Amino acid sequence: MxxxxxxxGFVPNIVxxxxxxxxxxxxxxxxSSRLSYPANVKIIRVPCSCRVNPMFxxxxxxxxxxxxxxxxxxxxxxxxVTGNYYTRRRMAMLFSFLDYLGIERDRTRLEWVSAxxxxxxxxxxxxFVAKVTALGENKKLSDLRVKEGE
Amino acid sequence: MKEVESKMLERAKVLLESGEVARVIGxxxxxxxxxxxxxSFESVDELKDFVYDYFCGANLSKYLIAESKKEGKTAVxxxxxxxxxxxxxxxxxxxxxxxIHVIAVECMAKLDxxxxxxxxxxxxxxxxxxxxxxxxxxxxxxxxxxxxxxVLAKCATCNKTHQVKDEEIVLHERPVRDVNRFAEVEALExxxxxxxxxxxxxxxxxxxxxxxxxxxxxxxxxIKCVFDNxxxxxxxxANDDKFEEQLxxxxxxxxxxxRCTDCGECSRVCPQGIPLHxxxxxxxxxxxxxxxxxxxxxxxxxKTPLTEYRESDLxxxxxxxxxx
Numbered sequence: 001m002x003x004x005x006x007x008x009g010f011v012p013n014i015v016x017x018x019x020x021x022x023x024x025x026x027x028x029x030x031x032s033s034r035l036s037y038p039a040n041v042k043i044i045r046v047p048c049s050c051r052v053n054p055m056f057x058x059x060x061x062x063x064x065x066x067x068x069x070x071x072x073x074x075x076x077x078x079x080x081v082t083g084n085y086y087t088r089r090r091m092a093m094l095f096s097f098l099d100y101l102g103i104e105r106d107r108t109r110l111e112w113v114s115a116x117x118x119x120x121x122x123x124x125x126x127x128f129v130a131k132v133t134a135l136g137e138n139k140k141l142s143d144l145r146v147k148e149g150e
Numbered sequence: 151m152k153e154v155e156s157k158m159l160e161r162a163k164v165l166l167e168s169g170e171v172a173r174v175i176g177x178x179x180x181x182x183x184x185x186x187x188x189x190s191f192e193s194v195d196e197l198k199d200f201v202y203d204y205f206c207g208a209n210l211s212k213y214l215i216a217e218s219k220k221e222g223k224t225a226v227x228x229x230x231x232x233x234x235x236x237x238x239x240x241x242x243x244x245x246x247x248x249x250i251h252v253i254a255v256e257c258m259a260k261l262d263x264x265x266x267x268x269x270x271x272x273x274x275x276x277x278x279x280x281x282x283x284x285x286x287x288x289x290x291x292x293x294x295x296x297x298x299x300x301v302l303a304k305c306a307t308c309n310k311t312h313q314v315k316d317e318e319i320v321l322h323e324r325p326v327r328d329v330n331r332f333a334e335v336e337a338l339e340x341x342x343x344x345x346x347x348x349x350x351x352x353x354x355x356x357x358x359x360x361x362x363x364x365x366x367x368x369x370x371x372x373i374k375c376v377f378d379n380x381x382x383x384x385x386x387x388a389n390d391d392k393f394e395e396q397l398x399x400x401x402x403x404x405x406x407x408x409r410c411t412d413c414g415e416c417s418r419v420c421p422q423g424i425p426l427h428x429x430x431x432x433x434x435x436x437x438x439x440x441x442x443x444x445x446x447x448x449x450x451x452x453k454t455p456l457t458e459y460r461e462s463d464l465x466x467x468x469x470x471x472x473x474x
Contacts, residue, residue, distance in 0.1 A: 054404050055376075058397055075461065085459035092466040093407060093436055093456065097400065099470060100338065100432045102347025110466045140347060141396065 003039040004129050012066040012132045014041045016125070017056065019049045021079040022114045023071030029118030037125035041069075048072070049110075050083035054094045057108070061141035067107045067132035071121070074112040084112070103140050106131045151279065154256055155202040157319050158227060161253065163194050165225050171251055172222025175213055177206045183276050184263040188213055202227070204277055204284075207260035207302050209415050211235040211245075212368040218246040226250060227319075229257035230310040234411035234447025235368035237313050241450045242409075244371050254315035256322055259297070259305035264423065266300050269293070303427060304414020307331035313448060331412070332435050334428055350396070356422040357395035363416035363426055369406035369446075376401070399429060407433040408454040411447035440469055 005011050018024040024045050030037060046052055049072025057068045070091060072084040091110045099105045109128055113121045162174045178189035178199045186201045188208045209232045217224040228236055233254065239245045258279070266274060266286060273289035284295045298306070307329045312318065330336075338346055364370050364377065376382050377398065403410075403426075412434060416426035437444055441455045441463070 055401055058400060062397055082459065085461070085463065086456075088463050088465065089441070089456055089459055092440065092464060092469040093433060094404065095466045096436050096469050097404065097429075097432060099343070100335075100346065101350050101396070101400065102343045102345070104343060105470050108466075 002036075004133055006133060006136075010133070010137055012040050012129060012137075013064055014038075014067045014069065014125075014129055014132060015060040015065045016041050016043045017046050017049065017052045017068070017070045018043050018113075019051075019072045019079075019084075020045055020047050022073035022077065022112075023049075023121065025115035026071070026113040026117050026121040029115065030122045031118075033118045035118055035122035037122045038129040040129050041125050048078065048080050048083040049087040050080075050090075052087065052091075054090060057094065058141070061103075061107075061138060064138070064142050066135070066138040067109070067128060069109045069111060069124075069128050071111050071113045071124075074114055077114065104135050106135055107138060151203055151258070154319060154321055155200075157321070158202055158253070158255060159197060159200050161317075161319065162191065162197055162200065162225070165251070166191070166194050166197070170223065171225040172220070173217065173224050175210050175217060175224060175226040177201050177208065177227075182274070184261075184266075184274055190217065202255070204258075204261045204279055205263065207262075207304075207418055209235055209366070209368060209413050211239060212366070212371065214245045214250055215239065215371055218249045223249050223251055225253060227253050227255045228312070228314070229255060230312050231257070231304065231308060231411070231413045233313040233315070234310065234445070235413050236447070237450045238409055238411055238447040239368060239371065241447075241452075242371065247450070252314050252316045254312040254318040254320065256320040256324065257305075258322065258324055259301045259308070261297075261300050262302045262418075266295070269295060269300070302414065303417050303425065304412075308414075314450075332431060334425070335431050335435050338428065338432075353424050354395045354399055356424055357398070358422060359395065359398065360421060362419045362421065364402060366415045366419045367402075367406065368411070368413060368415070369409045370402070399426070403429040403433060406430060408437060408444070408456040409446050410434065411445070436469070440464060 003011055018027055027043055049070055052070050060068050072087055073079065075084055078084045095108045098108060111124050165171045166174060174191045176189065176191060177186040179201045180186050184205045186206050188210055191197050191200060210226055210228060211232045214226060240247045261277060271286055271288050271293055274286055275289060276287045278285040279297065282297050284297050284300060286293050286295055309327055410430040412430060414427050420426055437455045444455050
């Protein structure tokens with residue numbers, strides 16, 4: 001695993017919330033299948049994607065994340081039957097709202113990755129990190145005023 | 151409005167004298183003609199300060215959370231927009247409906263003293279409204295203004311009707327407004343992401359974190375609030391080194407999403423004049439467009455859009471695709 005770094009030395013920081021039952025196992029499978037994904041991705045295991053309070057996403061950005069991705073079981077496959085349906089509504093509204101405030105829409109993402117989709121996990125993470133790297137540093141939701149003063 | 155006021159006063163007297171209610175929630179005269187304040191009247195004596203005029207914009211429904219816990223019944227005067235908040239609070243089990251007597255009162259749109267002052271008038275001593283014309287009396291003379299220019303932002307696009315009433319005091323029919331309440335939101339959506347960010351940064355950086363919007367909001371009825379927790383990371387004073395205002399307002403808007411009745415109190419009380427209702431309206435618009443039309447507070451029963459789901463719901467990326 002290698003971190004993606006741009007020529008200017010920008011190392012994107014990605015937070016990935018992965019549900020315990022599907023996506024976390026998917027990440028595991030990616031690893032045991034020797035499929036790589038960038039080391040910029042920091043995985044946080046949650047019991048279900050619906051455990052992700054929208055505030056977690058905001059807090060991650062506030063503390064310096066450049067992109068936040070939430071991964072859960074495919075709709076209909078939730079370990080708790082309906083959790084990911086709620087996630088879908090919540091995140092759809094949150095992402096659209098962040099877009100309304102002028103936050104780049106490629107910084108947020110919701111993906112369904114099952115425990116059998118190691119290859120998808122790796123592909124999704126590679127793609128997401130590439131997009132966030134292209135966007136550059138998250139200046140809008142982190143300690144904006146301090147950075148501007150520099 | 152004077153007629154309505156005297157009818158209300160009369161009714162409040164009867165209710166208090168007969169002992170049918172223990173208190174009446176209404177508006178009391180302030181220091182000036184333009185700052186009446188919400189008040190609880192417990193005796194006929196106290197009613198001498200009762201007032202209902204064009205500056206009574208305050209939504210009284212939130213006060214009922216505390217009042218409905220007290221001994222005896224409480225009568226309250228609710229304008230059309232307030233009744234939505236009332237329903238929403240009943241739905242969330244914050245108000246004990248049985249202990250409240252709702253008197254629906256007419257509202258012919260309320261005036262914004264800020265907008266009157268912005269017209270260059272100071273020391274306002276009174277207003278006389280005649281249809282679309284408002285005669286403003288000041289210590290320095292009189293001026294005539296157009297009503298549409300000086301109504302509260304929340305009244306400018308309001309077509310709400312009473313959703314709850316035990317009795318009503320409505321003497322005049324209010325004309326239906328032909329305005330799109332999402333026009334400002336749509337204008338923002340048409341901008342580029344950079345322009346939107348600039349707009350919101352300018353607006354939100356005015357925030358002094360006085361918490362007035364939170365305290366007045368009928369949907370913000372949590373007893374313990376995340377912003378009061380110093381560990382939350384969003385509770386510091388305004389001149390912290392974090393860009394907290396933005397987070398504060400995102401979190402607040404999200405927390406009331408699907409429950410906000412668009413009563414517009416947040417923008418009315420903001421001492422910095424931030425158009426906070428545009429944040430809530432974005433959520434209302436998104437919910438309407440994505441999950442079907444929904445007006446919070448229309449009913450005191452049923453689920454809200456963010457507490458239910460459909461298997462056919464759109465993915466976040468498809469919701470976004472439709473925007474700019």
